[in-house]
Amino acid sequence: MPTMKIVKEEEMLIIKVKPGWRKGMKVTFEGMGNETPGTHPADIIFVIVEKRHPLFTTKGDDLELSIEITLLNALIGCTLSIPLLGGENMSLTIDDIIQPGYEKIIVGQGMPKSKEQRNRGNLIIKFVVKFPTELTD
Known part of the structure; x- marks a missing residue:
C-alpha cells in the first residue's frame, strides 16, 4: 500500500x-x-x-492635484510648473482670476484607461489660495 x-x-x-x-x-x-x-x-x-500617492488623488480615470498659490498670484495670474504622473513637469500659465472652486483641466494627463491604453483621463488642478497673515502698507 x-x-x-x-x-x-x-x-x-x-x-x-x-x-x-x-x-x-x-x-x-x-x-x-x-x-x-x-x-x-x-x-x-x-x-x-x-x-496613496503623495501628490495625486484619483476620481475614476481622472487625477486631482491641489496646488497652493499666493493671493497675489491668484489675482494677477502666474506661470506654474505642474508635476505629471510620469514624473515630468509641464508649464501652465494662468491668466484668470482664481476664485474659490476654480479648477483647470488638462485633458489626457490623468490615469491610463485599462481597456484603452492610448486614452487617459484628465488632470484636474484645484487651487488652494494662501492668504497672508498680515498686510503691509
Missing part, C-alpha cells in the same frame, strides 16, 4: 501590474494554491489595492 507524504514546495508568482488597473480588480492564478490528497489544487487570487 503506497504511503502519502506531504511535501512543501515554493514557487514565486509574478504579477505585472498594467497601467489603468483599479482597486478591487482580481488577478487569479488557477491551480497554483494548496493541494491536499484527493482534491484539486486551489486557486490563488490577488486583489489590487491602491497605495
Whole structure:
C-alpha cells in the first residue's frame, strides 16, 4: 500500500501590474494554491489595492492635484510648473482670476484607461489660495 507524504514546495508568482488597473480588480492564478490528497489544487487570487500617492488623488480615470498659490498670484495670474504622473513637469500659465472652486483641466494627463491604453483621463488642478497673515502698507 503506497504511503502519502506531504511535501512543501515554493514557487514565486509574478504579477505585472498594467497601467489603468483599479482597486478591487482580481488577478487569479488557477491551480497554483494548496493541494491536499484527493482534491484539486486551489486557486490563488490577488486583489489590487491602491497605495496613496503623495501628490495625486484619483476620481475614476481622472487625477486631482491641489496646488497652493499666493493671493497675489491668484489675482494677477502666474506661470506654474505642474508635476505629471510620469514624473515630468509641464508649464501652465494662468491668466484668470482664481476664485474659490476654480479648477483647470488638462485633458489626457490623468490615469491610463485599462481597456484603452492610448486614452487617459484628465488632470484636474484645484487651487488652494494662501492668504497672508498680515498686510503691509
